[in-house]
Amino acid sequence: MRLVNRLDRELGDGASLVAILDYDGTLTPLVATPGAAHLAPSVRETLARLAESERARLAILSGRGLADLRSRVALRDVVYGGCHGLEIAGRQLRFRHPGARPSCLTATRRALTASLPSIPGARLEWKGLAVSLHYRRVAPGRRPRVRDIATRIVRAGGLTLVPGHEVFDFVPRVGWNKGRAARWIARRMARTLPPRRRVVLYVGDDTSDESAFVALRDRAVTICVGAKPTAAEYRVAGVREVQALLRRMASAMNS
Ligand SMILES: [Mg+2]
Structure with missing residues (x-):
């Protein structure tokens, strides 16, 4: 089934959504220096619409440090996972892997x-x-x-x-990665949503996202950005396609 059709079907009928997104190469194009990867205002606006929906929860999970990630996205009502999920904060969640110092x-x-x-x-x-x-x-x-x-x-x-x-x-080396972190986040955020159908979605572009595609297999709609080999169920060409999907989800969650 095509990705847009799958999303329209899954997100219709009052279903709720947990969306877990990578940052670099997923929400922003890859640029010459990591410092220059700024979130476009139009994307931030779409993410805000998604995060504000009572039926949606939004998490951004990155290899960036937690404070750096949070200042780049700068939205309330979002769960942030920094250092590949070793540190998680937002929406009353607070986690730091006990083995990671x-x-x-x-x-x-x-x-x-x-x-x-x-x-x-x-x-x-x-x-x-x-x-x-x-x-x-x-x-x-x-x-x-x-x-x-x-x-x-x-x-x-x-x-x-x-x-x-x-x-x-x-x-x-504490046996933690984006896959473990994504499951941890999905489980906790799902609890805060109505007990009707809950859809989990994960979007990422990099090697580190593969652990999440595997960990969420059969539990989530997984989407790889780019052309590399992947364990994700779906693939989109680039950041623009991700932005179109986010707009579609934000509309569905606010209808
Ligand atoms: Mg990335």
């Missing part, structure tokens, strides 16, 4: 800082419960070296390496 990352942060001079263009970002090594500005010929360094450092530090779009995220 900034101190888990101290040695890795030090090793990454020491390695930076050998990879021109690379940049480190400290996110509290994760450290990111950005390599968007590293020359293509040097990127295999970035991967080698990341792999070596993650092994030494006993962390998990989460590859993303021109970034490696180093996160505490």
Whole structure:
């Protein structure tokens, strides 16, 4: 069944919705530097309409740090999941994975800082419960070296390496990922909705979103943004298509 037909069918008849969305590459186009990924006002307006509906709950789940994510979206009534869901806050929810502490990352942060001079263009970002090594500005010929360094450092530090779009995220190895976080969020938000039919939807574009596509299989409508191989049930071409879907959902939830 086509995605729009599926959504129209699922969301009709007074059903309620839990929408869990990735940020970069899903709500905003991928840009040259992560700092430049701003949410378009028209998208924020659509998200606000969705979040304000009594029948809808909205969560945004990202590899970004929680405070960074929250300030970029800047909407109330939204649940935010930062550092791949290690930290979750919003709508009376408050979660921080008990095994994830900034101190888990101290040695890795030090090793990454020491390695930076050998990879021109690379940049480190400290996110509290994760450290990111950005390599968007590293020359293509040097990127295999970035991967080698990341792999070596993650092994030494006993962390998990989460590859993303021109970034490696180093996160505490606590058996948590976007899939676990998405299920945690979906379960808690569903409880706050009327006990009629509840539809869960997840949209994401990156490797880290695959854990959510798998974890939510048969429990959610899963949508991958872009052309890469995916476990998601549906696929859309890009951010513009996501925006059209969001407008459709916002209308359905406010009708
Ligand atoms: Mg993304």
